[in-house]
Amino acid sequence: MALFGAPSTSTASSVNSVQSQQLKQQIQDQISQELAVANATELVNKITENCFDKCITNPQISLNPQEDGCVNQCLEKYMRSWNVISKSYITRIQQSNQ
Template sequence: MSDFGNYGGGSMEAKKQQVMDQVRSELALANAQELINKINEKCFAKCVPKPGSKLDSSEQACISKCMDRYMEAWNIVSRTYINRVQRESQNMGGAGGL
C-alpha cells in the first residue's frame, strides 16, 4: 500500500509549512546577497574612480553614504512591493465569488 496513510493531516501541514519556511529563508538570503552585490557594484564604481591599495577618507565617507542611501531605497521598494503583493492577494481572495 501507499505510505500516504502514515501521514495525518497535521503532519502534512507541518511538512508543508517547513518547506515554505525554508523557501522564505532561501529567498531572504538571495535578496541579501543581491543587495550586497549591488551596493558593491554601484557604490564602488561611484566612489572609487581610481582604485589603489587602500581607500582614502573621502572614498570611505562616499561609500558609507552611498550604502546608506542604497539600503534606504531598497527597503522602501521592498516594503512597497510586499504591500502591493499582499493587497493583490487579498483582492484575489475576495474575487472568488465572481
C-alpha cells in the same frame, strides 16, 4: 472489522496530517529563507557595484578614509532610494489594478 479498522485508520491519517502540517511548515520556511537570502544577495551586489563605481575611481593599496566615508553615504543613499522606488512602484501597481 469496521469497529477495529475505522479508528485505527483515522488515527493513522490524523498522524499523517500532523506530519504533513509540520513538513509543510518546514518547506514554506525553507522557501522564505532562500528568497530572503536571494533578495539580500541582490541588494549587496547592486550596492557594491554602484558604490564601487561611484566612490572608488582610482583604486589604491587600500580604501582611504574619503572612499570609506563615500561608501557609507552611498550605501545609505542606495537603501533610501530602494525604499522610494519600492513605494512608488507598489503605488503604481495598485493604481493600474483599479
